[in-house]
Each structure stands twice: as structure tokens, then as C-alpha cells.
Amino acid sequence: MEKQALQQLNQAVQTVFQQARQHVLTKMGEKLTVAEKTSRKDLVTNVDRSNELFLVQQLRQLDPQAHILAEEGLGDHVTSLAGHVWIVDPIDGTMNFVHQRNHFAIMAGYYVDGEPTLGYIFDVMGNRLYAGGPQIGVTVNGQPLAKPADLPLSDGLFGASAPLLIHNRFQMQAVVDASLGPRIMGSAGIQISQVLAGELVGYLSYLRPWDFAAGRVLAESLGLVVSQVDGTPVNMLSSGAVLVATKRAQRAILAIVTQTM
Amino acid sequence: MEKQALQQLNQAVQTVFQQARQHVLTKMGEKLTVAEKTSRKDLVTNVDRSNELFLVQQLRQLDPQAHILAEEGLGDHVTSLAGHVWIVDPIDGTMNFVHQRNHFAIMAGYYVDGEPTLGYIFDVMGNRLYAGGPQIGVTVNGQPLAKPADLPLSDGLFGASAPLLIHNRFQMQAVVDASLGPRIMGSAGIQISQVLAGELVGYLSYLRPWDFAAGRVLAESLGLVVSQVDGTPVNMLSSGAVLVATKRAQRAILAIVTQTM
Incomplete structure (x- = not known):
């Protein structure tokens, strides 16, 4: 257009x-x-x-x-x-x-x-x-809205999903431990907006298309990265574990997650 | 006075x-x-x-x-x-x-x-x-500010502390599971204010006196209860696991926490 x-x-x-x-x-x-x-x-x-x-x-x-x-x-x-x-x-x-x-x-x-x-x-x-x-x-x-700083995982708070954190899916406890700590709000939209605003360096949750369709557009427009939890591209017509993060935080998170996949 | x-x-x-x-x-x-x-x-x-x-x-x-x-x-x-x-x-x-x-x-x-x-x-x-x-x-x-409704644990969101939740101290994973889900904000003041406002039915965290001195006064004024995690009274000059909750949520939480103490 x-x-x-x-x-x-x-x-x-x-x-x-x-x-x-x-x-x-x-x-x-x-x-x-x-x-x-x-x-x-x-x-x-x-x-x-x-x-x-x-x-x-x-x-x-x-x-x-x-x-x-x-x-x-x-x-x-x-x-x-x-x-x-x-x-x-x-x-x-x-x-x-x-x-x-x-x-x-x-x-x-x-x-x-x-x-x-x-x-x-x-x-x-x-x-x-x-x-x-x-x-x-x-x-x-x-x-x-200015692009958020490309902070490493170790310099930021991390947006977690409660089930993934409690059951340590995708090594989320190690991810959180490498960050400055987890925050759980119970809304993908609110937490992705916090990544956009630089309040979180990343957010990982099991999401359906409508949970991250808007956030993906906005995040990528601001130099953030959106991928599946193994680093592969997301598919907007299917559900899965989706990571929204700064480039540097994504690298650290993928290294933690994929070492045990 | x-x-x-x-x-x-x-x-x-x-x-x-x-x-x-x-x-x-x-x-x-x-x-x-x-x-x-x-x-x-x-x-x-x-x-x-x-x-x-x-x-x-x-x-x-x-x-x-x-x-x-x-x-x-x-x-x-x-x-x-x-x-x-x-x-x-x-x-x-x-x-x-x-x-x-x-x-x-x-x-x-x-x-x-x-x-x-x-x-x-x-x-x-x-x-x-x-x-x-x-x-x-x-x-x-x-x-x-009106008193929050005396909701049971099963009808409300629960304010969790990340370390207690991840390490399942005080059966916090069972507490969270009995609630509608955990929320983690990283500030005792913010989370206790959410209990005051009826946004959470309870909050449990390891706290120092200045973390809950204000919240205790406000919570008790609104018909909420503040205690140690075993149900005994708090001491304003010492630190420990402190629970702020509705009366009904407190009963359910103490039953879960104390069954394994």
C-alpha cells in the first residue's frame, strides 16, 4: 500500500x-x-x-x-x-x-x-x-515512540508467562535467572507494550495469533525481534511459544532455550 | 491520638x-x-x-x-x-x-x-x-476507598513473589493453582495496593518492615488480614514471609501452606 x-x-x-x-x-x-x-x-x-x-x-x-x-x-x-x-x-x-x-x-x-x-x-x-x-x-x-535500547538480557526485566515459568518450559527459570527478574501481568498485549516501551527486555509466552498479531507489527517496527522459541519465524495463522525481545536479549534467550532442545 | x-x-x-x-x-x-x-x-x-x-x-x-x-x-x-x-x-x-x-x-x-x-x-x-x-x-x-469484597482464593488473582513461586516456598505453586493465577509486579507497595483495590485476593512475599508497614495499616483498615505465613501475627521490627489477603483467601492459603509445615 x-x-x-x-x-x-x-x-x-x-x-x-x-x-x-x-x-x-x-x-x-x-x-x-x-x-x-x-x-x-x-x-x-x-x-x-x-x-x-x-x-x-x-x-x-x-x-x-x-x-x-x-x-x-x-x-x-x-x-x-x-x-x-x-x-x-x-x-x-x-x-x-x-x-x-x-x-x-x-x-x-x-x-x-x-x-x-x-x-x-x-x-x-x-x-x-x-x-x-x-x-x-x-x-x-x-x-x-523511540526505538527501545538494544539491552542484553542481563540488564533488563523479563516478561514471563506463569505456566511456562512454574513448569520451567523452555528453560524459562534459567532465562529469568539470567535477567534481572520476571514480571507477570496476565496480558500479552500489556506485556508486549512494555517491551515496546523499554520496560521489559523480552516476553515469552504460549500465544495464539490474536495475542501477538498487533505486537509483532509494532515490535518489528521498533527494531525488536519476534520469533518462535527456537528462533524460527512465527506463523500468523498458528499458535505456539512466541518470543518478543531486543536483539541482544533474543540471542541470550535462544542460547539458553536451544541448548536443551 | x-x-x-x-x-x-x-x-x-x-x-x-x-x-x-x-x-x-x-x-x-x-x-x-x-x-x-x-x-x-x-x-x-x-x-x-x-x-x-x-x-x-x-x-x-x-x-x-x-x-x-x-x-x-x-x-x-x-x-x-x-x-x-x-x-x-x-x-x-x-x-x-x-x-x-x-x-x-x-x-x-x-x-x-x-x-x-x-x-x-x-x-x-x-x-x-x-x-x-x-x-x-x-x-x-x-x-x-470501599472495603474490597471478601473473595475466596478460588475467585481471585494472587500476587506472588518470583523467588517463592519458582522455588515453591510455602507451597506457593499450590496456592497459585488454587487461585485464578499469579501476578508478579516486583513491588510490594504496588501489589499490596492492588489487594486494597480488590484487583488481587492476596499477596505473599518475603518482606522487610518498610515493605509492609504502610500496607499493613491500610489493609487492616479495609477488613483485610495481614499475618506471617503460618498465620501468626507480624512483628513490625523483623523480616519474614508476610501474607496480605482477604479473610477467606487467607484461610485457604493457610490451609495449603501449613499442611506441610
């Missing part, structure tokens, strides 16, 4: 995200309907669904030819990254949304023939909208 | 805390001087020291007869809780302060003949000042 068209789309999507945030804030004042998906730790609410419906409708209006993969299934059945593809998470960190009313995000990633093109992570309660892509740069609430 | 005198002191201390926050924010714009205390994961900065000096001077002016126990040693050598005792942490979560410039707190607790009397936790970047005590109630930025 041409840069000017991308910039226009970017502005329009940010407006949609502001509306989505208002929708979520309004709905938070009403009684939530909460249901379990695969377990008591995997929740969905009426707000996930209504916000997904809103986002899918709005994005479709902005880009009628796009296919939309959305967490709660209200988009399209997407089996290919050919053409324009949106990957949407209406509320990332639903557990936090339900039990903390804090620390959750609205997210969307835009891929054109598989190329990371635009990404959006809206930390709703922190009121910080990370937006942009490799061609137009990344902003937070409209202000340009 | 009489309620009116306490309310006056409370207002004066909140003014001091606002000044301390401004001091810290100003200093954050300058180059930090960082030193290791006991290890590379135990830091102190010039701002910890300058803010402690400021707080000790101001609190001494408000209450000249008080003894002041402060983390960086710029207060008094306190060996008794007789009389008026302030326990001060100028920056709780120094690692976060240095490496995230976020998620840290300024704290002070006030004990009169050992009785929890006033507490202050200032989430500096979130700009939320928790203040008050059992006689005057608890406010956040001046607005009354």
Missing part, C-alpha cells in the same frame, strides 16, 4: 479504537456476563463479543476486501494470509478485565500478503494507544 | 507525599546513580537516598518526638515500637524504578505504641495515593 493510504487508514483505525475503548468503559459500568471457554481460567464476556462485533464491522467498512480473523469467531474463517488480513483481539487479558477491571488491551494487527503492516495495542485503563507500522513508524497517543 | 489530631496529621503527611512525588519525578529526568546493595538484583539510587532524607526531615518536623525507621538508614536506630514510630520506604520497587521508570511506590507507616495508625502508599507513575488508617478510613487521592 502507498504510504499516504496507510496513514489515512491508520488515522481511521485509531478513531475506531478510541470508540471501542469508550464502548468497553461504558460496558464495564454494567453487569458483565462471564462464561468459561476451555477452563475456569479461560473466560469470555459479553463485552469481548460486543466489542469484537464492533471492531469487525468498523474494519470491514474501512477495508471491505479484507479478511478478518477475530478471537471470538465473529469475523471470517481465515485460512490464508493472501491479500488484506486483520487479526483482532477485542479484549486481551479477559481474566484481568473481569477480576481486576485493569491491565487489559484491545488489539488488532493488519497483514498485507503476509507482510506486517499496521498494529494497534490499546491499554484501556492506562489510556495508552500504541499504533503504527514499519512504513509509518510507531506512536503512543499520537506521539512518536 | 485524638481523631482530629490524626486527621490533621493525615492531611499534612499527604502534602509531604505530594512533594516527595514531585521530587522523585524531577530526579527521574536527571541521570540516576545506581549502586548494588546485597546483589545485582538489590539496588539503591541517589533518589532513594534524597527522597528518604526529605521524608525523614518532613516527618520529624510534623512529629518531633517520633522515631523513624527508614530503609536506607537515614532515620533513627529503632529497636522498640514504644511511642510514635514511622517506618519509611522512600522508593519501593527500586529495580522497577531504575529499569522501568514505572511500577514503584513511596511508602510510610505510622505506629503508636505498636498500634497500626496511619499508612501511605503512593503509586508514583499511576498517580494514586492510598492514605488513611483504622480510625479515619482509607482514601485514594482523597476519595473514600
Whole structure:
């Protein structure tokens, strides 16, 4: 896409995200309907669904030819990254949304023939909208975001996933030990935004496409690296252990993880 | 102390805390001087020291007869809780302060003949000042804070300490498993404030007096319970594993922890 068209789309999507945030804030004042998906730790609410419906409708209006993969299934059945593809998470960190009313995000990633093109992570309660892509740069609430320093693992805090840390999957305890310590927030969107902001040198978790579609675009636009845990490229249509990190932290983490693979 | 005198002191201390926050924010714009205390994961900065000096001077002016126990040693050598005792942490979560410039707190607790009397936790970047005590109630930025619901462990997120979780001290992995999941922020002040706000049903960590002196006052004022990990009372002049929780979560946690003690 041409840069000017991308910039226009970017502005329009940010407006949609502001509306989505208002929708979520309004709905938070009403009684939530909460249901379990695969377990008591995997929740969905009426707000996930209504916000997904809103986002899918709005994005479709902005880009009628796009296919939309959305967490709660209200988009399209997407089996290919050919053409324009949106990957949407209406509320990332639903557990936090339900039990903390804090620390959750609205997210969307835009891929054109598989190329990371635009990404959006809206930390709703922190009121910080990370937006942009490799061609137009990344902003937070409209202000340009500088690339985070390429810190080594030993000089930064590490965003961990609780199950991987407790069960020491992928040597995560050694990874954390080589860092300055782990932080666990329970939202991929919030933790990836902390890597973007330089608050964490990396984040490793088992993720589904909508958990990292936005974050991948934004991270790569800022000189960070996104890969599978063995260093191979991610596939935006499948789930797996995904690492978002500074270049130097990634090297150290891959060395720890792959020595026992 | 009489309620009116306490309310006056409370207002004066909140003014001091606002000044301390401004001091810290100003200093954050300058180059930090960082030193290791006991290890590379135990830091102190010039701002910890300058803010402690400021707080000790101001609190001494408000209450000249008080003894002041402060983390960086710029207060008094306190060996008794007789009389008026302030326990001060100028920056709780120094690692976060240095490496995230976020998620840290300024704290002070006030004990009169050992009785929890006033507490202050200032989430500096979130700009939320928790203040008050059992006689005057608890406010956040001046607005009354309601008591959090007495949720059971199974209905809430749990604030964990990374070393205890990784090494499964005090059965913390079973505790976390019985909850809806762990969250790790790296600051006792921030995590205890999340228990106060109802975002977590409990928090367990190895703490020193200044890590929980403020939080204990505020938590007990809101109907939460603070104890050692075996359920016995805390001692404000010694360190140990401290549990802050709702009454129902505490019962469940003690049952898990003590079955193997």
C-alpha cells in the first residue's frame, strides 16, 4: 500500500479504537456476563463479543476486501494470509478485565500478503494507544515512540508467562535467572507494550495469533525481534511459544532455550 | 491520638507525599546513580537516598518526638515500637524504578505504641495515593476507598513473589493453582495496593518492615488480614514471609501452606 493510504487508514483505525475503548468503559459500568471457554481460567464476556462485533464491522467498512480473523469467531474463517488480513483481539487479558477491571488491551494487527503492516495495542485503563507500522513508524497517543535500547538480557526485566515459568518450559527459570527478574501481568498485549516501551527486555509466552498479531507489527517496527522459541519465524495463522525481545536479549534467550532442545 | 489530631496529621503527611512525588519525578529526568546493595538484583539510587532524607526531615518536623525507621538508614536506630514510630520506604520497587521508570511506590507507616495508625502508599507513575488508617478510613487521592469484597482464593488473582513461586516456598505453586493465577509486579507497595483495590485476593512475599508497614495499616483498615505465613501475627521490627489477603483467601492459603509445615 502507498504510504499516504496507510496513514489515512491508520488515522481511521485509531478513531475506531478510541470508540471501542469508550464502548468497553461504558460496558464495564454494567453487569458483565462471564462464561468459561476451555477452563475456569479461560473466560469470555459479553463485552469481548460486543466489542469484537464492533471492531469487525468498523474494519470491514474501512477495508471491505479484507479478511478478518477475530478471537471470538465473529469475523471470517481465515485460512490464508493472501491479500488484506486483520487479526483482532477485542479484549486481551479477559481474566484481568473481569477480576481486576485493569491491565487489559484491545488489539488488532493488519497483514498485507503476509507482510506486517499496521498494529494497534490499546491499554484501556492506562489510556495508552500504541499504533503504527514499519512504513509509518510507531506512536503512543499520537506521539512518536523511540526505538527501545538494544539491552542484553542481563540488564533488563523479563516478561514471563506463569505456566511456562512454574513448569520451567523452555528453560524459562534459567532465562529469568539470567535477567534481572520476571514480571507477570496476565496480558500479552500489556506485556508486549512494555517491551515496546523499554520496560521489559523480552516476553515469552504460549500465544495464539490474536495475542501477538498487533505486537509483532509494532515490535518489528521498533527494531525488536519476534520469533518462535527456537528462533524460527512465527506463523500468523498458528499458535505456539512466541518470543518478543531486543536483539541482544533474543540471542541470550535462544542460547539458553536451544541448548536443551 | 485524638481523631482530629490524626486527621490533621493525615492531611499534612499527604502534602509531604505530594512533594516527595514531585521530587522523585524531577530526579527521574536527571541521570540516576545506581549502586548494588546485597546483589545485582538489590539496588539503591541517589533518589532513594534524597527522597528518604526529605521524608525523614518532613516527618520529624510534623512529629518531633517520633522515631523513624527508614530503609536506607537515614532515620533513627529503632529497636522498640514504644511511642510514635514511622517506618519509611522512600522508593519501593527500586529495580522497577531504575529499569522501568514505572511500577514503584513511596511508602510510610505510622505506629503508636505498636498500634497500626496511619499508612501511605503512593503509586508514583499511576498517580494514586492510598492514605488513611483504622480510625479515619482509607482514601485514594482523597476519595473514600470501599472495603474490597471478601473473595475466596478460588475467585481471585494472587500476587506472588518470583523467588517463592519458582522455588515453591510455602507451597506457593499450590496456592497459585488454587487461585485464578499469579501476578508478579516486583513491588510490594504496588501489589499490596492492588489487594486494597480488590484487583488481587492476596499477596505473599518475603518482606522487610518498610515493605509492609504502610500496607499493613491500610489493609487492616479495609477488613483485610495481614499475618506471617503460618498465620501468626507480624512483628513490625523483623523480616519474614508476610501474607496480605482477604479473610477467606487467607484461610485457604493457610490451609495449603501449613499442611506441610
